[in-house]
Amino acid sequence: MALMQRKLWKQASLEEIKDFIIEEYKKQSENPCPVDKMRVFTDSTRRTSCGECVICREGILQLNLVAEAISQGKGRDGDIEVLTEISEDLIIGSCCSYGKEVGKITKEIIEEGIEEFEKHIKRKRCDALVCKKFFSYYVAPEKCNGCNKCKEECPQKAIGGDKDLIHIIDSSVCDRCGKCTIICKKAAIQKAGTVVPKLPQEPVPVGTFKAEPQNGGGLMAGRRRRRS
Ligand code: SF4
Ligand code: SF4
Ligand code: SF4
Numbered sequence: 001m002a003l004m005q006r007k008l009w010k011q012a013s014l015e016e017i018k019d020f021i022i023e024e025y026k027k028q029s030e031n032p033c034p035v036d037k038m039r040v041f042t043d044s045t046r047r048t049s050c051g052e053c054v055i056c057r058e059g060i061l062q063l064n065l066v067a068e069a070i071s072q073g074k075g076r077d078g079d080i081e082v083l084t085e086i087s088e089d090l091i092i093g094s095c096c097s098y099g100k101e102v103g104k105i106t107k108e109i110i111e112e113g114i115e116e117f118e119k120h121i122k123r124k125r126c127d128a129l130v131c132k133k134f135f136s137y138y139v140a141p142e143k144c145n146g147c148n149k150c151k152e153e154c155p156q157k158a159i160g161g162d163k164d165l166i167h168i169i170d171s172s173v174c175d176r177c178g179k180c181t182i183i184c185k186k187a188a189i190q191k192a193g194t195v196v197p198k199l200p201q202e203p204v205p206v207g208t209f210k211a212e213p214q215n216g217g218g219l220m221a222g223r224r225r226r227r228s
Contacts, residue, residue, distance in 0.1 A: 006050045009098035021045065021101040033130035034113025035120050038083070038106060039067040045102045056099030059090045063106055071131040075121030083110050083117075129191045132176040136192055138199055139167045141209040143188035150180035150189060165203035 009017055024044050028037045042064035051057040063086050066079055087110065090103025110117065119125045126134035139150075139159075146164040158174035161167030169180075169189070181189045200209050 006048065008050050008052075010050070010052070010096040012096075012098075014097050017097045017101055020048075021098070021105065024048075025105050031130065032128035033126055034109050034116050035067055035071050035126070036128075036130045037113070038109050039064065039071050041109070042067060042102075042106065049098060049102075053093075053095040053099070055089055055093040056095065056102070059086050059094075059099065060102055062086055070117065070120050071126075071133065073120075073124050073131075073133040075117075077121070079121055080110060080114065080117050125194065127193070129193055134193060135176070136171040136196065137169050137174055137176065137178075137180070137189055138171075138192055138196060139169055140188050140190050140197075141166045141200055141211075143186045144206065145186055145188075146206040147185075149183045149185075153179050153183040155179065161203040164206055166200055166206055166209055168200060168203055 025041060027044075028041055031037045031040070042060050046057075046060040046064055049056050049060055063083060066083055066086075069075060070079055084107065087103045087107035090099045091107070094100045094103065116127065119127060120131065120134070124134065129135040144166045146161065146166060148161065148163050148167070150167060151159040151161055154174075155177065156173050156175055158170045159167050159180065160170065167188075198211050
């Protein structure tokens with residue numbers, strides 16, 4: 001939104017500002033990842049700040065950039081402190097209640113989700129499997145019926161397979177757009193975090209793949225076993 005067209009929040013009542021900010025925040029109420037919540041909330045509120053004072057204009061932008069970096073696996077030590085400081089600066093230094101209310105909510109997101117922020121930064125993990133950098137999609141072999149719809153739908157051509165074959169997804173090509181998960185009526189396309197189940201290396205006829213758990217398949221695939 002161009003600056004000239006933006007609402008001048010200084011002229012609005014506190015109730016009007018609060019209602020607006022809370023509505024924006026509520027859009028994220030179902031989002032289980034606090035980092036992504038911060039990223040999306042600051043992206044929308046930075047666009048509707050009137051931009052008149054630096055702390056609100058730049059502060060919300062910086063919150064958004066730091067949250068975006070964390071969600072991309074580029075989080076650094078000290079990022080949580082930076083996010084907290086900026087939130088407090090917004091509360092104290094904003095010219096009107098808009099920046100102050102945004103700061104209160106971002107501070108709350110950090111405080112409530114601090115463990116998840118730390119996991120994203122230090123362990124490069126998103127337990128809710130929301131941040132695209134931290135999960136991959138795979139086709140659950142036992143659910144796939146080889147209908148080929150996901151392959152036709154995929155804009156990245158990341159899916160291999162053909163009619164009546166168990167399809168496979170190339171994670172290095174997939175951009176996690178999620179379109180295949182919507183088209184698949186068998187709910188065969190699922191998310192995996194750090195542990196990916198054993199999967200076929202290439203498309204094989206539907207019904208022929210066995211996970212072979214005794215050979216390291218299933219959820220333990222790829223993990224080194226402890227010896228007694
Ligand atoms: S805090 Fe400043 S920049 Fe933000 S909406 Fe109010 S007047 Fe505009
Ligand atoms: S993953 Fe789903 S959409 Fe793709 S071939 Fe298998 S059943 Fe069909
Ligand atoms: S998430 Fe998107 S890019 Fe990845 S396999 Fe599915 S449709 Fe293709």
